[in-house]
Amino acid sequence: QKEVEQNSGPLSVPEGAIASLNCTYSDRGSQSFFWYRQYSGKSPELIMSIYSNGDKEDGRFTAQLNKASQYVSLLIRDSQPSDSATYLCAVGTGNQFYFGTGTSLTVIP
Amino acid sequence: DGGITQSPKYLFRKEGQNVTLSCEQNLNHDAMYWYRQDPGQGLRLIYYSQIVNDFQKGDIAEGYSVSREKKESFPLTVTSAQKNPTAFYLCASSIVGGLAYNEQFFGPGTRLTVL
Numbered sequence: 127q128k129e130v131e132q133n134s135g136p137l138s139v140p141e142g143a144i145a146s147l148n149c150t151y152s153d154r155g156s157q158s159f160f161w162y163r164q165y166s167g168k169s170p171e172l173i174m175s176i177y178s179n180g181d182k183e184d185g186r187f188t189a190q191l192n193k194a195s196q197y198v199s200l201l202i203r204d205s206q207p208s209d210s211a212t213y214l215c216a217v218g219t220g221n222q223f224y225f226g227t228g229t230s231l232t233v234i235p
Numbered sequence: 236d237g238g239i240t241q242s243p244k245y246l247f248r249k250e251g252q253n254v255t256l257s258c259e260q261n262l263n264h265d266a267m268y269w270y271r272q273d274p275g276q277g278l279r280l281i282y283y284s285q286i287v288n289d290f291q292k293g294d295i296a297e298g299y300s301v302s303r304e305k306k307e308s309f310p311l312t313v314t315s316a317q318k319n320p321t322a323f324y325l326c327a328s329s330i331v332g333g334l335a336y337n338e339q340f341f342g343p344g345t346r347l348t349v350l
Contacts, residue, residue, distance in 0.1 A: 169341040225277035
């Protein structure tokens, strides 16, 4: 059973702060790692993908991967109220993805 | 515009009925997927297909069926054998090949409710 674990939250941060979202996974053979943002009632939207150890930055988002610790995180800098959503961690092995249950983030104006 | 479309947006099913959810993509992706999302749960894979006329069961395939007659289309039928079909159904697609470059992109979803 391949498992992807996320803190369900809710996580609340003030506007302008850094939001930190965490994810752990059980399958050491996992090769690809993704963060999706899902607004209430909408479908998931891909915001970051990372494949090798280290950091990957895209605008206000930074994904961090540590394969030895089987850990992937997402940092959102200068958080905005529009960032309020559920963030899904997905871990890929070959052609299959396994999703966490998501972390609900609320950015307080 | 390239993208994935799903229809209908909302669907109501009576007990004992089969219903078919549509998924079409014009991204020229080889792989297509169907997921189910229940409140407070992650996405669970129902079926996936990497090439035309071939598909594989996911973790929760019982009570569902699919076909892949065209690259662009991957319809999902929810049969009367699925006892708890009320959920948000999501279709996704991706390229095939390479070890890791298989980002999946989602359609807008179909919300199915059993009456």
